[in-house]
Amino acid sequence: xxxxxxxxxxxxxxxxxxxxxxxxxxxxxxxxxxxxxxxxxxxxxxxxxxxxxxxxxxxxxxxxxxxxxxxxxxxx
Ligand SMILES: [Zn+2]
Numbered sequence: 577x578x579x580x581x582x583x584x585x586x587x588x589x590x591x592x593x594x595x596x597x598x599x600x601x602x603x604x605x606x607x608x609x610x611x612x613x614x615x616x617x618x619x620x621x622x623x624x625x626x627x628x629x630x631x632x633x634x635x636x637x638x639x640x641x642x643x644x645x646x647x648x649x650x651x652x
Contacts, residue, residue, distance in 0.1 A: 581614040590614065 578595040586608035593601040601611055642649040 582611040583614055584608050585610040585612055 579592055580595055580601070581590060581592050582601050582603075583590045584603040584606065586603060587606045589603060589605040591604055595601065600609070602609055603611065640649050
């Protein structure tokens with residue numbers, strides 16, 4: 577769902593608006609249509625790549641299960 581945050585250029589108030597083709601964003605305070613689209617806080621958080629955090633091993637080797645010992649697989 578395209579939920580965007582807008583800042584009104586007329587009065588400076590910020591609000592969120594669920595964008596729909598038949599319902600353009602209008603400032604609820606002054607009914608202005610000169611709006612600056614902001615990045616939604618929720619959308620920005622959900623799109624943050626946190627995978628590199630959780631899936632990155634603590635070391636490049638040592639836990640790969642190579643029978644020759646820790647670090648052996650990196651010499652190939
Ligand atoms: Zn306004």
